Amino acid sequence: MFTQWFPSNPYRSRPGPEILRTRLSPDGNEADAELWLPVGRGQG
Structure with missing residues (x-):
């Protein structure tokens, strides 16, 4: 989750x-x- 999904999406834990x-x-x-x-929405 943290190494594959989060880096490719605009969300952060x-x-x-x-x-x-x-x-x-x-x-x-x-x-x-x-x-x-x-x-939450990550910093863009």
Whole structure:
């Protein structure tokens, strides 16, 4: 996230809570995840 996505977008990380949500399928063979980060407009 910090080395690939942020450098190519006009947003920057800012202080605040970071939330990671993961879900495992009932059979345990698949999972998905969401990462929520506080961001703000970067200096242009």
